[in-house]
Amino acid sequence: MTDLTERAVRPAPPAPAAPVRARRVTPWQRAGRTLRALATLAILFFVLFPVLWLALTAFKPASEVFSTSVVFAPTMDNFAEILGGASDLSRSLVNSVLIAVATTLISIPLALLAAYAFSRFRFPGHRAMLLAIVATQFIPGVAIALPFLTLFRALGLIDTHLSLIVVNLSLVVPYVTWLLKGFVDGLPIEIEEAARLDGCGQVTLLWRMITPLAAPGIFVSVVFSFLLSWNEFLFPTFLARTEASTLPVALMTLVQPEGVAWGPMAAAGLLVMVPMLALSLLVRKHFAQGMTMGAVK
Numbered sequence: 001m002t003d004l005t006e007r008a009v010r011p012a013p014p015a016p017a018a019p020v021r022a023r024r025v026t027p028w029q030r031a032g033r034t035l036r037a038l039a040t041l042a043i044l045f046f047v048l049f050p051v052l053w054l055a056l057t058a059f060k061p062a063s064e065v066f067s068t069s070v071v072f073a074p075t076m077d078n079f080a081e082i083l084g085g086a087s088d089l090s091r092s093l094v095n096s097v098l099i100a101v102a103t104t105l106i107s108i109p110l111a112l113l114a115a116y117a118f119s120r121f122r123f124p125g126h127r128a129m130l131l132a133i134v135a136t137q138f139i140p141g142v143a144i145a146l147p148f149l150t151l152f153r154a155l156g157l158i159d160t161h162l163s164l165i166v167v168n169l170s171l172v173v174p175y176v177t178w179l180l181k182g183f184v185d186g187l188p189i190e191i192e193e194a195a196r197l198d199g200c201g202q203v204t205l206l207w208r209m210i211t212p213l214a215a216p217g218i219f220v221s222v223v224f225s226f227l228l229s230w231n232e233f234l235f236p237t238f239l240a241r242t243e244a245s246t247l248p249v250a251l252m253t254l255v256q257p258e259g260v261a262w263g264p265m266a267a268a269g270l271l272v273m274v275p276m277l278a279l280s281l282l283v284r285k286h287f288a289q290g291m292t293m294g295a296v297k
Helices: 002-009 027-058 077-082 090-120 126-138 141-155 161-185 189-197 202-213 215-231 234-239 247-254 262-282 284-292
Strands: none
Touching (some): 027 262, 090 247, 141 161, 161 234
16 A cells, blocks of 8 residues: 555656757858958957067067067067167156056046936936037047147146146046936936935935946946046147156157157057057956946936
């Protein structure tokens, strides 16, 4: 009797799974994959080859600069020439770092406050103001270079770090505000309402709630803010002479009457690229999230 009861309650063994058939790849699909792989390799070649060649030229001795050989004895002579040598660019490098860092440190808090105000508050003219901020990005730099030059000449700020920081802020803050607004739009407002019910003030709310939640977007904004300031060429050309000259402008001093100093030029170009590559690697995990968060609600 016990054996019959056990057989009655014992679950039936599972049915054998149906065999999985291998998906057949047609010749057209195989050809499409091959073409996509070739196209990807071609894009990578055109994007990465100039960077690789620049890096190779930066470490080539003067006798090998015009050769196409990739096998040579590397040297640091080109870097020594632009950092303390005959074509010293160390002051311009320090100026670029100071101006880019100062612009980033000032622009991010200002842009975050503006983005939060445009995202959470509805005040008269907020749409028109936001549109005006975005519209400033469509104004050519050449159109406002002369007014800035006249203004700073009257104030006695030509060839100063302050003038370049102010100009960079006028370029960076509108863009970063627009970027951060899209990100703040994607943050749930229920978290802020719960924090206010717990007695959290506006300043504390921004510092302890919004800033941590918006960290990926802030990281992306830091990258773009530093990038825009670091690579700016037009305004330092107008507003800087020697004391506040930045590295992108100082590169033009390597174009001499007897020819271009390609070795030092490549070394200086590598110095311009290294900070951005390092900063991008640090924030790569947050980059995609910061660019897409808030795009779709």
